[in-house]
Amino acid sequence: MATAATRPFAIGATLLPLALPVLGYLSSDIRIMFTIHLFLGAFWFGTAVLGAVVLGPVMGGLSAEANVEFAKGFVPRMTLLMEPVSVGVIGSGIGLASMMGLWASPSPSLWAALVLAIALLVLGFGPLHKFTVGMFDEIAAEETNHERLAALNKKYGMLSLVELVLMIAIVATMSGLRWGF
Numbered sequence: 001m002a003t004a005a006t007r008p009f010a011i012g013a014t015l016l017p018l019a020l021p022v023l024g025y026l027s028s029d030i031r032i033m034f035t036i037h038l039f040l041g042a043f044w045f046g047t048a049v050l051g052a053v054v055l056g057p058v059m060g061g062l063s064a065e066a067n068v069e070f071a072k073g074f075v076p077r078m079t080l081l082m083e084p085v086s087v088g089v090i091g092s093g094i095g096l097a098s099m100m101g102l103w104a105s106p107s108p109s110l111w112a113a114l115v116l117a118i119a120l121l122v123l124g125f126g127p128l129h130k131f132t133v134g135m136f137d138e139i140a141a142e143e144t145n146h147e148r149l150a151a152l153n154k155k156y157g158m159l160s161l162v163e164l165v166l167m168i169a170i171v172a173t174m175s176g177l178r179w180g181f
């Protein structure tokens with residue numbers, strides 16, 4: 001996948017979202033960590049909405065050949081970018097909460113955010129990753145099995161809607177944190 005997405009993209013997409021939270025934490029400045037968390041969180045949320053609501057359905061409606069062409073560029077880049085971004089958002093959130101001293105007596109919203117974050121990671125690195133790798137294998141194969149590709153695409157689409165619901169819930173917990181719940 002790294003080769004398909006191009007090496008510079010793979011390096012940037014992995015390093016940037018993982019390095020930013022570490023730098024934010026090392027800065028010892030809550031404002032810097034907050035900004036990094038906000039930036040990565042907004043990026044993840046926006047991309048998840050775009051993927052589930054716009055790109056997924058568009059891909060599903062393409063002809064088999066066009067779908068393969070689209071997926072060739074889309075699948076490796078999306079996977080290489082979003083997996084580190086998800087870890088970066090959650091890592092920066094946990095780090096930010098720690099810098100704000102919130103873990104000393106975690107509020108219900110903080111617990112809820114943590115549970116939702118774990119569920120998002122399990123979903124993302126478990127079944128979503130599995131379906132993505134399966135799709136990539138089909139795309140890269142000499143003879144693409146279009147039926148398998150379409151089936152994986154459909155499962156992926158449905159699970160990304162579940163992911164979207166969890167993300168909306170986690171953003172609600174962010175609001176809860178802000179207002180002290």
Ligand code: HEM
Pocket residue numbers: 037038041042044045089090092093094096097100102110113114117167170171174175177178179
């Ligand atoms: C999809 C994942 C996430 C997204 C999109 C997200 C987004 C946001 C946004 C938009 C804010 C600013 C609103 C505010 O001030 O509350 C925020 C703040 C914050 N987030 Fe997250 N976040 C995510 C995950 C997490 C996780 C997993 C944790 C920790 C377990 C966390 C901890 C925090 C903390 C401590 C704040 C500051 C709250 C405050 O200002 O009092 N976030 N997040």
